[in-house]
Amino acid sequence: MRLAQCFVALLSTFFCVSANASDWSILHLQGRDYVTFSNVAQFYQFPDYARVNRTVSLRNERRAIRAQAGTSDLYINGVRFFTDFPLLGSADDDLISAMDISKIIEPVLRPHRIHGAHNVETVVLDPGHGGMDGGATNQWGSEKAFALDVALAAREELLRQGFKVEMTRLSDKAVSLENRVAFANSFADAVFVSIHFNSSSGGAGIESYSLAPADVASNASDETHPSVTDTQWAAGNAQDPQNIAVTAAVHASVLSRVAAFDRGIRHARFHVLRGIRVPAVLLEAGFLSDPAEGQRIATAQYRQQLGVAIAQGIQNYNAAVNFKSNGGSFAVAKTTLPPHDRSITEPLAPDAPSAQLSSEEPSVSVSAGD
Ligand SMILES: [Zn+2]
Numbered sequence: 001m002r003l004a005q006c007f008v009a010l011l012s013t014f015f016c017v018s019a020n021a022s023d024w025s026i027l028h029l030q031g032r033d034y035v036t037f038s039n040v041a042q043f044y045q046f047p048d049y050a051r052v053n054r055t056v057s058l059r060n061e062r063r064a065i066r067a068q069a070g071t072s073d074l075y076i077n078g079v080r081f082f083t084d085f086p087l088l089g090s091a092d093d094d095l096i097s098a099m100d101i102s103k104i105i106e107p108v109l110r111p112h113r114i115h116g117a118h119n120v121e122t123v124v125l126d127p128g129h130g131g132m133d134g135g136a137t138n139q140w141g142s143e144k145a146f147a148l149d150v151a152l153a154a155r156e157e158l159l160r161q162g163f164k165v166e167m168t169r170l171s172d173k174a175v176s177l178e179n180r181v182a183f184a185n186s187f188a189d190a191v192f193v194s195i196h197f198n199s200s201s202g203g204a205g206i207e208s209y210s211l212a213p214a215d216v217a218s219n220a221s222d223e224t225h226p227s228v229t230d231t232q233w234a235a236g237n238a239q240d241p242q243n244i245a246v247t248a249a250v251h252a253s254v255l256s257r258v259a260a261f262d263r264g265i266r267h268a269r270f271h272v273l274r275g276i277r278v279p280a281v282l283l284e285a286g287f288l289s290d291p292a293e294g295q296r297i298a299t300a301q302y303r304q305q306l307g308v309a310i311a312q313g314i315q316n317y318n319a320a321v322n323f324k325s326n327g328g329s330f331a332v333a334k335t336t337l338p339p340h341d342r343s344i345t346e347p348l349a350p351d352a353p354s355a356q357l358s359s360e361e362p363s364v365s366v367s368a369g370d
Pocket residue numbers: 128129135136143196197
């Protein structure tokens with residue numbers, strides 16, 4: 001099948017470039033290709049590997065991965081990702097699908113190796129909704145207004161950092177999803193950030209989305225549209241690794257700067273992600289329906305923080321994909337240049353909590369990476 005060939009091709013690419021580091025041993029389980037976490041530890045050079053009660057922890061001096069068989073929760077440097085396929089457990093080890101290695105772990109751990117990723121010149125900010133479409137509301141205001149305000153704060157910060165910035169809307173007007181996508185696609189060397197807020201009783205926290213890879217079902221937390229069963233390739237899939245990288249960078253940056261619950265990074269087929277031809281993230285920056293979070297979002301200061309965090313996330317992404325090691329293979333780089341690359345989730349390294357966390361309680365999930 002196309003899928004299996006794709007996994008094998010991807011994994012053997014990794015293997016070829018680091019033949020001295022380790023090999024992949026692929027296991028076929030439940031109709032899919034899986035690898036063990038000890039294999040992951042060996043391949044990515046995590047000297048510390050532990051497994052207790054079906055929870056595996058991988059650590060090196062700069063990174064940490066944690067995962068539990070039977071769930072879809074994968075933590076990289078304390079940032080929560082939802083795997084595309086469940087993590088399995090065997091008697092000896094936990095296992096992760098080859099798809100999740102190639103679509104999450106590889107681009108997040110080694111963003112500088114993403115093929116075709118290049119310097120970001122333009123950031124296209126997309127405040128969700130507008131005009132007659134107000135999006136979610138609470139007693140203090142509407143999603144469309146809050147999202148625009150966050151985007152304006154992000155724009156200011158990005159301009160200060162030297163990026164060009166374009167906005168799909170600058171005022172309270174309706175813009176179709178098609179036009180947002182077409183607008184973003186008109187800029188070369190761009191990234192696209194769509195900004196939204198959630199609303200749902202009982203929900204709280206931040207979640208981020210990148211386009212679901214082909215052959216992977218959407219795992220949106222609140223999926224209501226029919227595309228949940230659609231697993232077709234879309235134009236945006238041409239940059240799957242960049243998509244998850246920029247999503248992780250923005251998500252991690254936001255979490256490290258505001259005290260919010262980490263609802264994780266998920267894959268979905270939202271309209272604005274499908275047709276985009278530049279790296280794209282859709283951020284749900286909190287729940288208007290949550291009494292505490294909704295009230296915080298209603299403050300200009302918090303929206304300013306969100307905007308600055310988004311801008312910092314883009315800068316982190318750009319630095320990570322452009323970081324050049326001293327050449328050579330992964331294994332050589334590792335011995336000659338210890339911090340040989342940058343992970344876009346680095347600000348959340350669990351043993352080095354960010355000094356920029358607010359004085360409020362840190363997110364449970366961020367510290368849960370330990
Ligand atoms: Zn929305």
